[in-house]
Amino acid sequence: MDQFTLNLLFVGASFALYIGIAIWARAGSTSEFYAAGRGVHPVTNGMATAADWMSAASFISMAGLIAFTGYDNSSFLMGWTGGYVLLALLLAPYLRKFGKFTVSEFIGDRFYSKTARMVAVICLLVASITYVIGQMQGVGIAFGRFLEIDAFWGLLIGACVVFAYAVFGGMKGVTYTQVAQYCVLITAYTIPAVFISLQLTGNPIPALGLFGDHQGSGEPLLAKLNQIVTDLGFAEYTAAHGSTINMVLFTLSLMIGTAGLPHVIMRFFTVPKVSDARWSAGWSLVFIALLYLTAPAVGAMARLNISELMWPNGTDAPAVSVEQIETDPEYAWMATWQKTGLLGWEDKNGDGMIQYYNDANPDLQAKAEANGWAGNELTNFNRDILVLANPEIASLPGWVIGLVAAGGLAAALSTAAGLLLAISSAVSHDLLKGQLTPNMSEKSELMAARISMAAAIVVAVLLGLNPPGFAAQTVALAFGLAAASIFPALMMGIFSTRINNVGAVAGMLAGLVVTLVYIFLHKGWFFIPDTNMFTDADPLLGPIKSTSFGAIGAAVNFAVAYVVSGMTKETPQHIKDLVESVRIPRGAGAAVEGH
């Protein structure tokens, strides 16, 4: 069986499973559509949240970013897990006690203001839609690569599948589908990592292998890696190179953004009890940590494998020959990926060998001149291909490659579906039922939810075809917005009775606007190319890149809300009572419809 058929088989079988579950668990009532009738066990909910949270960025992109940068990209690991501590301690149990369906409903009720609810809906929609565009981009590329079709058709097929189970299944369908997706994606991520860890360190657990000894040399794996990358003129893998302030703010932005993303928060409305909401956050992180503890090992081991493949006899011996790359089956992956345009090499000095080194490093000039090197000849290595190409790089069997294909798609699709659910509930529940047509029947509300989901998919596909920028830019905007607008409003709503309607609205708007402006200043106004006034290489505020600004936006939100609340009318007594009741678990019933 050839690789194409194998990929098709794995992807096809996993999809049949997801769609089957969606049909089996079809939602009947509004409350089932949004929150699965609150019958979801904390462990099940945790697994679904993990699938929901870990997107194409975690599965496909993160290990590659770590592999080529090393320590400096640890921010992704700490940021995307540390947010769960904030969620579990500061938000989840209270929002569950509050007992409504959506995040903006809480903000609207707590700040007794329809304006506050509207502002929250806007923040939520912008953050979710930009995030879903990034996912659809990933879906298109992954489908295109593994089904060997154009990315355009990959995107359309992906959109149809997401539509099918998100629209017809609702939350309950999505919850169980996401459990299945979690199982697929974690298996797909772990199996190749275990193989590679065994090859390199003899330890079957990749997370331990990372700090273990390299089998070939007997040295610690990381010491070996440091030595080989510095020999080639690259920055030491385990050392810090970037700005400390920027790293702190970037990590903090990712953490706060995690706790402010509506599709993740919504998950905690679906557990039966307040105490379950606390456990549920822990279980989510258990399932996320299984991937996040493996990811740095995947990155480091892949970097070592690639370096050794390019220098099969060590960095002092001649490099790999062009002939070997073209004929040796161990190097077959290079030709495969070259076709995608994401990997490239060029024998610049015509010596029949491909020298891979850092030609920008002045320390290597003498060595390069002495050996007749004419610059780095591994001219292109896109970071996003690393995880997908990893099993091929390590010469693992074909079924592992098929499995990784199915896993990458599971990660992208599950997140897209969760985001679409958040978008549809914001439109049908908060915008239509909450504001425009309060007397809507349950049936027409469900219909509106489905129509808005379909509309959101159409928008995401259109923007996914002509994205406003790279996926990383879109994701940065989504995180920055969630961190600067939603999280502070929720936290202050629970922990302070002093913050009033005017303060909350002013805070959210200030956080949102200041973050948007900072991002647009660096990435271009509304992401139109060449309209930026600064670059992330030389940011407006010292070392603070636009991706790190969400934390500052959140601080602005807090400060403005406090000052404005101090100058305006005090919170009425019934709202203070509401806050008091949210803080106490007793009396948490099933969620009730908003009015």
Place this chain on the structure above:
Amino acid sequence: MVDHSVDTSETATKDAGYWSTNIRIIGICLAIWAIVSFGFGIILRPLLSGISVGGADLGFWFAQQGSILVFLALIFFYAWRMNRLDKQYGVDEE
């Protein structure tokens, strides 16, 4: 009416005790959360460079794995501690 107001104020005092204990637990947990990630993982890393962990230093380990494990422990500790506190103050859901 008078009796009720006494009840309410007693409940209020009890609830205030519950809430201030909760705030204290959250404060301690978040302090640990910040120390392992922003502290050991980033800012204090140079101070820990003497302690080596499998080819790297302790700060590197905290940044790539250690903080995640501590985050897990914190969330489960908080859930366990709060469920106990709920019962202690009689505000649990049973």
